[in-house]
Amino acid sequence: MLVHQGIERVIRRYETRAPLTDADRAAIRTLPFTYRTLDPAAYIVREGEPPVVCALLLSGFAYRHKVTGEGERQILSVHMAGEFLDLQNSFLDVVDHHVQALTRVDIASVPVAAMRRIAESHPLIGRAMWIDTLIDSAIFREWIVNVGRRDAISRVAHVLCEFALRLKAAGLATAYRYELPMTQEQLADVTGLTAVHVNRVLKELGHQGLIARDKRAVEIVDWDRLSAVGDFSARYLHLDSGIPVNSASAG
Amino acid sequence: MLVHQGIERVIRRYETRAPLTDADRAAIRTLPFTYRTLDPAAYIVREGEPPVVCALLLSGFAYRHKVTGEGERQILSVHMAGEFLDLQNSFLDVVDHHVQALTRVDIASVPVAAMRRIAESHPLIGRAMWIDTLIDSAIFREWIVNVGRRDAISRVAHVLCEFALRLKAAGLATAYRYELPMTQEQLADVTGLTAVHVNRVLKELGHQGLIARDKRAVEIVDWDRLSAVGDFSARYLHLDSGIPVNSASAG
DNA sequence: GACTGCCACTAACCTATGTTAGTCATACGG
DNA sequence: CCGTATGACTAACATAGGTTAGTGGCAGTC
Numbered sequence: 001m002l003v004h005q006g007i008e009r010v011i012r013r014y015e016t017r018a019p020l021t022d023a024d025r026a027a028i029r030t031l032p033f034t035y036r037t038l039d040p041a042a043y044i045v046r047e048g049e050p051p052v053v054c055a056l057l058l059s060g061f062a063y064r065h066k067v068t069g070e071g072e073r074q075i076l077s078v079h080m081a082g083e084f085l086d087l088q089n090s091f092l093d094v095v096d097h098h099v100q101a102l103t104r105v106d107i108a109s110v111p112v113a114a115m116r117r118i119a120e121s122h123p124l125i126g127r128a129m130w131i132d133t134l135i136d137s138a139i140f141r142e143w144i145v146n147v148g149r150r151d152a153i154s155r156v157a158h159v160l161c162e163f164a165l166r167l168k169a170a171g172l173a174t175a176y177r178y179e180l181p182m183t184q185e186q187l188a189d190v191t192g193l194t195a196v197h198v199n200r201v202l203k204e205l206g207h208q209g210l211i212a213r214d215k216r217a218v219e220i221v222d223w224d225r226l227s228a229v230g231d232f233s234a235r236y237l238h239l240d241s242g243i244p245v246n247s248a249s250a251g
Numbered sequence: 252m253l254v255h256q257g258i259e260r261v262i263r264r265y266e267t268r269a270p271l272t273d274a275d276r277a278a279i280r281t282l283p284f285t286y287r288t289l290d291p292a293a294y295i296v297r298e299g300e301p302p303v304v305c306a307l308l309l310s311g312f313a314y315r316h317k318v319t320g321e322g323e324r325q326i327l328s329v330h331m332a333g334e335f336l337d338l339q340n341s342f343l344d345v346v347d348h349h350v351q352a353l354t355r356v357d358i359a360s361v362p363v364a365a366m367r368r369i370a371e372s373h374p375l376i377g378r379a380m381w382i383d384t385l386i387d388s389a390i391f392r393e394w395i396v397n398v399g400r401r402d403a404i405s406r407v408a409h410v411l412c413e414f415a416l417r418l419k420a421a422g423l424a425t426a427y428r429y430e431l432p433m434t435q436e437q438l439a440d441v442t443g444l445t446a447v448h449v450n451r452v453l454k455e456l457g458h459q460g461l462i463a464r465d466k467r468a469v470e471i472v473d474w475d476r477l478s479a480v481g482d483f484s485a486r487y488l489h490l491d492s493g494i495p496v497n498s499a500s501a502g
Numbered sequence: 503g504a505c506t507g508c509c510a511c512t513a514a515c516c517t518a519t520g521t522t523a524g525t526c527a528t529a530c531g532g
Numbered sequence: 533c534c535g536t537a538t539g540a541c542t543a544a545c546a547t548a549g550g551t552t553a554g555t556g557g558c559a560g561t562c
Contacts (some may be wrong), residue, residue, distance in 0.1 A: 069479075088389075436539080
């Protein structure tokens with residue numbers, strides 16, 4: 001059931017990118033999936049391995065990260081149900097980062113060879129998968145800006161806005177209220193800050209009346225001001241969610 | 252002549268990614284190119300435009316960047332001869348960043364529609380182009396780490412190592428000596444620092460005997476120590492240059 | 503129902519990097 | 533050659549965010 005949902009989620013997303021045929025849809029549904037459930041923090045892919053399988057996230061959240069020589073972690077992206085986790089690697093020789101479960105996750109793995117085959121034999125699927133990776137890239141680029149040129153409060157506000165719209169677009173939450181699937185330390189690893197400072201910033205965003213929190217639940221109280229503080233524009237997400245690009249009134 | 256060189260450069264690179272056929276090579280050579288020479292700082296693509304043409308860099312250097320609401324620039328990538336500049340955009344609806352000439356450049360532009368067609372009708376070329384964008388992504392990811400989790404001296408050292416290996420792999424310089432095609436202010440925009448601090452760091456790298464400089468010419472005096480300081484490993488570049496992955500003795 | 507571990511949160515202090523405001527050398531156009 | 537940019541470089545000072553070292557709440561477990 002979950003499996004079915006996860007796969008249909010992908011098909012639905014791909015259909016917004018390219019007009020799939022019945023044969024395309026059938027090919028996706030009949031990929032040789034293997035199912036697994038993993039606990040939080042379980043590794044899905046490890047740096048240095050050759051890519052063997054490509055995982056589709058059916059439920060839960062996963063994150064991509066690297067660790068510096070000094071042992072500091074930087075989170076590179078966060079993924080949600082309906083996303084392939086390893087398209088970034090499946091066509092390269094070696095994996096250059098780790099992918100780990102953020103929450104309990106259900107995944108469906110496909111051998112890399114089968115992914116390569118479907119991309120080649122079904123050009124529209126190949127196109128849609130390529131676009132998926134290009135959107136990942138667009139988000140990477142925005143994160144370089146976030147971490148390179150914004151101050152702490154903007155970084156955190158920006159990330160909160162991004163998650164809001166992505167969760168909404170994926171149909172996993174409304175844009176104004178969602179459960180942040182990570183600890184403050186992980187949010188620090190997303191934003192290039194320390195957990196202590198993330199805590200200070202979250203408190204400040206609360207004081208300013210931009211967000212309200214209850215444990216990890218986030219409510220965006222004032223989207224316009226939060227997105228202004230976070231210097232957020234949805235353009236880089238390349239969503240087709242009908243939300244206007246500038247200072248969107250989401251929800 | 253230059254044109255010829257630029258195109259053959261691309262073909263050569265793509266052949267390391269997928270075994271192209273004669274028909275593939277011919278298809279690349281007969282793409283409907285339009286040639287232009289641009290001065291430093293000229294815009295090649297602007298944020299917010301729909302992608303119309305895809306530019307191949309024949310000579311010189313170009314950079315990709317975004318500007319925050321506060322007006323601060325963050326450089327996202329630097330590109331050299333033989334690279335397509337806009338594969339990141341050509342399959343998306345709207346361009347989410349600027350691409351500008353860093354030096355005087357020669358470019359060959361192809362209408363986006365022609366790029367889409369060649370990718371679809373020649374699967375091996377499509378595959379090679381996809382891999383190109385995946386390697387761009389891998390570099391974006393490393394830059395997130397660089398700017399998010401390394402201190403100033405490591406960031407600059409890391410960038411110097413990256414350029415060394417990329418220039419060498421492209422056959423544009425030896426790994427131990429090259430001309431850095433940018434001002435210290437632009438290097439600051441690459442590393443998320445200020446020009447003042449980049450200057451301090453370059454001086455320090457000189458004092459420690461890791462590099463020597465003459466204007467913008469950089470000589471890497473001690474590759475092993477520089478790459479250690481920069482926490483640099485070539486893995487993420489996915490080069491086939493025969494250079495070992497860890498603390499490479501390049502050159 | 504005490505123990506353990508994890509996570510949110512805080513306070514006091516510290517430092518890497520930013521800011522401001524220059525000087526100086528070089529390249530270029532008239 | 534003179535005037536004007538531009539970029540490399542410097543010094544003095546300012547601060548955002550890091551570091552260290554905690555406390556307390558809560559969920560799981562034996």
